[in-house]
Amino acid sequence: MAKQVLAANQGTRFILISFGSWDMHQDIYGQQNPNGNNLYTMGKPLDEGVSTLLSDLQSSGLLDETLVVLVGEFGRTVGPVTSAGGRDHWLQQTAVFAGAGVQGGRTIGTTTADGSDTVDFGWSRDRYVRPEDIEATVYSAMGIDYTTVRHDDPFHRGFEYVPFSEQDVYGPINELWG
Numbered sequence: 001m002a003k004q005v006l007a008a009n010q011g012t013r014f015i016l017i018s019f020g021s022w023d024m025h026q027d028i029y030g031q032q033n034p035n036g037n038n039l040y041t042m043g044k045p046l047d048e049g050v051s052t053l054l055s056d057l058q059s060s061g062l063l064d065e066t067l068v069v070l071v072g073e074f075g076r077t078v079g080p081v082t083s084a085g086g087r088d089h090w091l092q093q094t095a096v097f098a099g100a101g102v103q104g105g106r107t108i109g110t111t112t113a114d115g116s117d118t119v120d121f122g123w124s125r126d127r128y129v130r131p132e133d134i135e136a137t138v139y140s141a142m143g144i145d146y147t148t149v150r151h152d153d154p155f156h157r158g159f160e161y162v163p164f165s166e167q168d169v170y171g172p173i174n175e176l177w178g
Contacts, residue, residue: 122175
């Protein structure tokens, strides 16, 4: 459906596809999970959906001009599950980028073996990637100046597209394109 919306060429600039809660602190493998969200019931449809979307966009020629971003605000612990049969969080976020000229098939940065921390940031700012950096990356890919501060709100307070951009605190991950 997302590919069809884009192919209609009616000015769509953003499509959000939400895929439920991945916050599986209990019964991550689904034996007793009452809401049915577990790695088996969610993983396969996500993999198939993303794969189909990318294939459809590629075959229609839209992948070159469409940025696909998958994000999560945390990583999962590895090793034995908790006493509740789930997994806890690491602070590391997850982001996958495809299309719009992104150079695919690679990883930027590396983590420790258990994913608990970053050992090589892999990008020009040489620090953790924050959600604001992801935001700046999306704006930049769309040709929008992420450092924009608009003062056309009713109180003229100013709205920063990306917080603290005037101080260069956050910025796009340009390494995705080369």
